[in-house]
Amino acid sequence: MKFFIDELRTMLGSAPQKWSKDDHSQAARDIHTFKQTPEQRKLRIASIHEELGNKVKNYRWRIQRWASIIIVNMIFVLSYWFDVQLVEGALTASRFVGFHLADLNSALQVVLAYKVILINLVIGVVTVLLIWWFVGGRSFCSWVCPYHLLAEIAEMLHIKLVDKGIVKDHPMRRSTRTVMWVVFAALAFITGYTVFETVNPVGILSRSLIYGAGFGLVLVAVLLLIEIFYSRRFWCRYICPIGLTYGFVGSISPVVIRYDLNHCLHEGECRNVCMVPHVLEMTKKNRAHDEIIDIGADCTRCAMCLEVCPTGALNFKIRGTGDLI
Ligand code: SF4
Ligand code: SF4
Incomplete structure (x- = not known):
């Protein structure tokens, strides 16, 4: 509930809440820790360089x-x-x-x-x-x-x-x-x-x-x-x-954009294209409070973040079900 209230506050104009580690789920904590191991950091940075070097425009x-x-x-x-x-x-x-x-x-x-x-x-x-x-x-x-x-x-x-x-x-x-x-x-x-x-x-x-x-x-x-x-x-x-x-109205909609922390490189391409980047705060390194998060109420479902995300960390979903598209 507190995450939902924060979504609404953010939509009204407040800065997105920076959740402390105590607010993170165990799964999120494990993934954040895993991504900080020297080997994973190297892999992530190499992936970002590869991504930025081979940008393929996708306008679907x-x-x-x-x-x-x-x-x-x-x-x-x-x-x-x-x-x-x-x-x-x-x-x-x-x-x-x-x-x-x-x-x-x-x-x-x-x-x-x-x-x-x-x-x-x-x-x-x-x-x-x-x-x-x-x-x-x-x-x-x-x-x-x-x-x-x-x-x-x-x-x-x-x-x-x-x-x-x-x-x-x-x-x-x-x-x-x-x-x-x-x-x-x-x-x-x-x-x-x-x-x-x-x-x-x-x-x-x-x-x-x-x-x-x-x-x-x-x-x-x-x-x-x-x-x-x-x-x-x-x-x-x-x-x-x-x-x-x-x-x-959208804050309680079944159709959402869903974020998967496991696949995220945290390079921020999604935030660069988004009209309301405050809804993508969780894509910053160490910020996601859970492994899977539904993007907040202000999201317009424009799917521009899906187009630029090279690892499929963002996708359309129906709440409570698997992949939609
Ligand atoms: S779907 Fe559009 S508005 Fe929603 S998070 Fe992605 S880029 Fe932003
Ligand atoms: S897209 Fe249209 S309805 Fe939505 S905020 Fe802009 S002008 Fe208003």
Whole structure:
């Protein structure tokens, strides 16, 4: 339970807990000790050199995720354009073959702003909640959110510019996102208006794709420029309340990314590619409190860590079962 609470605290912005040896399981202690023997250290360092020397790019998961984002968003667009009424509405609130779906954060904003709970909204929320509960709450970010796709491209440019020394990354306090979640909720309650929706790039992009470009795209462009030239993944890491809301749902999801201490080289390639590297704290040397650990609530299930891990220490799993994929 204390590890679960720490996951939630970390998601809200606290630094990940550094567990003492007393908190480590016997299996974890044995593996940490084993990895420190001179022979194993040599082997591990040789493996890291080999890995870094033979980096093979693997984009399997990225291709699948991008395809998923494009397909989901195109279903909305084509449904509207050809008036087939398969899906009506946008990502924030829609009907799928007549069945209501509502983005959890948008629904919360509506309830706070208008102080009513509509039955259609409840149906939409429960349906979406069940879907994302099963596949892992923040999977919405990596597999559906149209802003994620653009932000991922912006992130690649940002990393290239940082590598060339042209720009510097400006990390911020992760707790800013929690503060913004409260601010947007309070604004909806006080003003009686869903203020967040006017600045939400997810809704702006979804509506622009379906109904045509609007002025909100200027804001999306500004956000992307900030992410390219100033702060890596600025919106998703430090502002977006949607990611935080889905993070809570994902904290109890059956589908998780699972870490296996036995296979880990601790070279940190996974943390370099991860949008939320605080969830991979256990991949640092001597940090894992157990042999097998499910990655924390803030994980978006983007699988970029799986793509770069040369030893298969990270994998998709269903809690309580073996390999999923
Ligand atoms: S954090 Fe927000 S904008 Fe970023 S991917 Fe998730 S839902 Fe989209
Ligand atoms: S831990 Fe892996 S799957 Fe989760 S967000 Fe980070 S890179 Fe993506």
